Amino acid sequence: MMPSPANTRSQISPKQARQELARRELSKLRFLDFCRYVDPKFLAVPHAKYVASKLEQVARYIETSGREGISRLMILMPPRHGKTEQASIKFPAWLLGRAPDSRVILTSYSADLASRNSRQMRELVVGDRYRAVFGDRSSLEAPVILSADSRSVATWDLAQPHRGGVIAAGIGGSITGMGATLLVVDDPLKGRQEAESQGRRDDVDEWYRSVAYNRLEAHGAIIVFHTRWHPDDLAGRLIRRMAQDERADQWEIVFLPALALDSYPANAQEQRDFMLDGIYMPLSDPLERKPGEALWPSRFHAEWLEKKKLNIDLYEFESQYQQNPYSREGGFFKREWFTIVDSGPGDKVLQKTFQDGTRLVARVRYWDKAASKNGDFTAGALCSIGEDGFFYIEHVFRSQMTPGERDKTIAEIGVEDYQNYGPFIICHQQDPGSAGVDSAQATNSQLADYGLWATFEPISGDKVVRAGPLASKMQSGRIRLVRGAWNQAFIDECTAFPNGRNDDQVDAGASSLSKLLEILEAIAAQEETEDVVVYQERVEISPM
Secondary structure (H helix, E strand, C coil): CCCCHHHHHHHCHHHHHHHHHHHHHHHHHHHHHHHHHHHCCCCCCCHHHHHHHHHHHHHHHHHHHCCCCCCCEEEEEECCCCHHHHHHHHHHCCCCCCCCEEEEEEEEECHHHHHHHHHHHHHHHHCCCHHCCCCCCCCCCCCEEEEECCCCEEEEECCCCCCEEEEEEEECCCCCCCCCCEEECCCCCCCCHHHCCCCHHHHHHHHHHHHHHHHHHEEEEEECCCCCCCCEEEEHHHHHHHCCCCCCCCEEEEEECCCCCCCCCCCCCHHHHHHHHHCCCCCCCCCCCCCECCCCCEEHHHHHHHHHHHHHHHHHHHHHHCCCCCCCCCCCCCCCCEEEEEECCCCCCCCCCCCCCEEEEEEEEEEEEECCCCCCCCEEEEEECCCCEEEEEEEEEEEECHHHHHHHHHHHHHHHHHHHHCCEEEEEEEEHHHHHHHHHHHHHHHHCCCCCCEEEEECCCCHHHHHHHHHHHHHCCCEEEEEEEEEEEEHHHHHHCCCCCCCCHHHHHHHHHHHHHHHHHHHHHHCCCCHHHHCCCCCCCCCC
């Protein structure tokens, strides 16, 4: 048993004293040894060793003023696997011992939780074992000790000549007046309810970017770790930004699911595709585990985790334990379902034949309208079907606009569509209530002024139900996307549905497909409905 540092000189032999001093020196040099020294109950299990090696590189970045090491570290691990203990308590304390001029900002979803972490780190710094490594019982000429006037657990400083210290704050709280050498973001969302609120997710992101990030010193480092609740949570947004723009912060990501995955991305491009959805997966398990092997088998063995999966919602298990926050059983859209083709309907007026010779059967543009410029997006999907039986999504427009801008844009795009393809039905949704009817009628009137034929209908039912036929057709390989700049945004939104931030394009595509199927049924039955009569007269398509 390791002797207490307070009594090592009087109760141990010279050999034991040399061993004790060696442990202290190793604790200064290596973070994992520090964890084991200051906390004899700390278990150096494989995932803890792996995390420790990454945290050491964060310290390296700070100590070398950015010349070496890791500046941005994200840790994605299941709950109760020790990430807070390592990254939010022990690591900042170790950093203060090695670089005592460092300023640390600890944040979490609540000020109470951040203060609790700060209190535990403060207790660690004043404890006997820390004092033996970095404090007044160490061999350091300038020991790291707490300032005599630091009585708060939320804000405290080291004694002179050091300038380091800690401040703890909840997400949304004020941290002005202090810079950060190390910013730690621990669990920015409290739980499922907050995660499902776009407003709360926006608030967290806004606070991170406008408040916390602006406190970071030159060559400062950031550690972000939290339970994955949603593909659009803070981790998801940071992952998406780094995939979209190489100038954005590029994160070193520790991905350690509770159970090793059966499969991983095949290559860097597939990995990036997942990242565009707010999901990160490495190309292989960093601990070289076999599929289904538990991350911490001595504490949470595979059988226990499988039972856990059966007794909680699968979505919760996949998000919290597997770091895959929107993988549902029988998911709606998968990237491999999307087929992009170079050619679609011809671009000449009234041309009825595809470039490969396939005749056009029907075409429609359906608009999912938003009511304000700062709310949802207005999206319009142009879709057609050929005699080959394939449905073609030819173009998707998406933008945030005022009602006036929206109706004018819908009309202008309608004119452009008619110039390219000839006349066809333009459909748009009617929102509930009398105001919705008035708005739909106003849109129709404006489209008529442009010489366009339009119709509207009320939308009812769940978005997920309405998207079902689109997903089924997509999975069966009956839908093709005509290559265009809009492809990526459309695929990204579909693969994130129904848990993504937006669903306007999905709604427009699903409604467009539904309208096409209605037209086909009417043509097949030779029913002289108004829509079909007008469609046949203007586009001159014979029933199949």
